[in-house]
Amino acid sequence: MYKSEITEFLSELKETHPELDQQQQRGRALLWDKKPLDLAQRAEDTHARVKQTPYVYYQNI
Template sequence: MALFKQHSMYESDHTKFIKELKARTPGMDERQQAGRALLWDKAPITLEEQRRIAESRIRQQAYPYQTKV
């Protein structure tokens, strides 16, 4: 435990850089959240849409390059 107390005030260069960047750029957190929402946060799919998507899937062959004769 003495090791943690000794280095509890240590801050890496990366952490300092991020803190300075956020201090210099107001609104950065909001833009990050908006970008995340644009790419990753999706609206929930209704049960009807789930059923339609499942029915429209075409099953692929186990080996797609084999021709059916």
């Protein structure tokens, strides 16, 4: 069965460094896996936000 050079390289890399899978999972959890949003807290945050004027550079005219 044919294996590309990239596939062979990745297979060899994972064999020599078995900790890579755990490091990848930790990195993904750090950057991408987020907790579910609390909709009540989000609504409160949105309501408490100060409104901004449409063109902020000329507020005193």
